[in-house]
Amino acid sequence: MRPNEMKTSRYLAKLSFSILFALSLCFVQSVTEARADKKPAYGRINVSTTPGGYPLLIDGRPAGETTVQARLLDLPPGPHTVEIVFPNGNRWVREFNVVAGRQNCIALNYRARAVVAPPLPCPYPVNVSAPSSVSEGDTITFASDVSYTGSSALNYTWTVSPPSARIISGAGTPTITVDTTGLGKQNVTAILVVDDGSGESACRQTAQAVTNVLGVTLPPVVGRKFDEFPSIAYDDDKARLDNFAIELQNNPDAVGYIITYSGRTSRAGQGERLADRARSYLTQQRGLNSSRLTIVNGGYRDADTYELWVVPQGAQTPQPSPTVSPSEARPGPAQSAPRRRSRRR
Numbered sequence: 001m002r003p004n005e006m007k008t009s010r011y012l013a014k015l016s017f018s019i020l021f022a023l024s025l026c027f028v029q030s031v032t033e034a035r036a037d038k039k040p041a042y043g044r045i046n047v048s049t050t051p052g053g054y055p056l057l058i059d060g061r062p063a064g065e066t067t068v069q070a071r072l073l074d075l076p077p078g079p080h081t082v083e084i085v086f087p088n089g090n091r092w093v094r095e096f097n098v099v100a101g102r103q104n105c106i107a108l109n110y111r112a113r114a115v116v117a118p119p120l121p122c123p124y125p126v127n128v129s130a131p132s133s134v135s136e137g138d139t140i141t142f143a144s145d146v147s148y149t150g151s152s153a154l155n156y157t158w159t160v161s162p163p164s165a166r167i168i169s170g171a172g173t174p175t176i177t178v179d180t181t182g183l184g185k186q187n188v189t190a191i192l193v194v195d196d197g198s199g200e201s202a203c204r205q206t207a208q209a210v211t212n213v214l215g216v217t218l219p220p221v222v223g224r225k226f227d228e229f230p231s232i233a234y235d236d237d238k239a240r241l242d243n244f245a246i247e248l249q250n251n252p253d254a255v256g257y258i259i260t261y262s263g264r265t266s267r268a269g270q271g272e273r274l275a276d277r278a279r280s281y282l283t284q285q286r287g288l289n290s291s292r293l294t295i296v297n298g299g300y301r302d303a304d305t306y307e308l309w310v311v312p313q314g315a316q317t318p319q320p321s322p323t324v325s326p327s328e329a330r331p332g333p334a335q336s337a338p339r340r341r342s343r344r345r
Contacts, residue, residue, distance in 0.1 A: 059081050127146075132211065135213070158191070184215040194207075228306065267333060
């Protein structure tokens with residue numbers, strides 16, 4: 001028997017905490033609303049503690065205090081260190097590789113308790129904590145809390161299921177990270193076996209935690225209104241259409257929607273004429289393929305008006321927004337071709 005195992009039992013103040021962590025593709029869209037054709041330039045740390053109010057440091061710099069509700073911290077891609085300071089000098093420190101468009105979710109449950117240390121270090125309590133649920137593509141951190149009073153180095157052996165779940169970091173340590181790509185609508189179970197190398201059954205402890213992996217929820221794809229202007233002079237219209245053509249050339253997978261509105265008192269068929277004029281200019285003068293243009297007659301507004309939309313593939317179709325009902329419109333007569341005078345012989 002080891003000398004330290006012969007010591008008399010005493011009351012020891014023990015501090016314990018459990019943690020959970022997940023990295024998600026919650027981006028999709030970042031905190032600020034980004035353009036649909038722009039890729040995210042940052043990743044996110046999502047952190048909470050129960051209870052809250054503990055100092056938080058990111059890369060060694062103070063970042064306020066933790067809260068029970070998740071705090072969202074946007075960071076540039078790359079390695080970043082997260083540190084949370086608990087009472088009595090206890091610190092939780094981990095380094096994470098932040099990936100643009102993905103989210104690292106960290107939740108720590110902290111409790112201080114007084115326990116009676118047994119005369120022998122075994123058996124000892126082991127706890128594993130993890131998020132209750134994450135989205136597919138997130139990474140989960142399963143973290144252990146081991147109250148071992150012996151002096152031997154502990155061995156940590158992790159097993160995860162289903163077989164397609166993959167440990168991407170932390171094997172052989174108290175904390176592992178598991179990738180959930182392809183595991184939507186399944187449970188990921190992590191089983192931890194801890195032993196002190198003595199071979200005694202009481203010194204070999206087991207614990208586990210389960211996280212439900214939800215399916216991926218993608219944000220809806222929407223079109224973007226590029227421009228809207230009244231048609232006053234054709235040269236001015238062409239300048240706005242030039243900018244529209246450049247935008248479509250920079251987004252080769254998108255379709256251009258042209259919604260035209262006749263003015264309240266414009267001549268009959270003015271909306272169609274505006275649309276034909278814009279399509280002819282964009283295809284003949286700017287070289288756009290006509291298949292990339294969709295023309296929509298929007299009805300009536302107070303003045304002849306263009307709406308120009310850039311619509312990605314699979315996006316919802318933009319809808320017209322007339323401001324004058326057909327019953328209120330008073331279109332003028334359509335222009336007819338001038339009559340030729342017949343020559344008298």
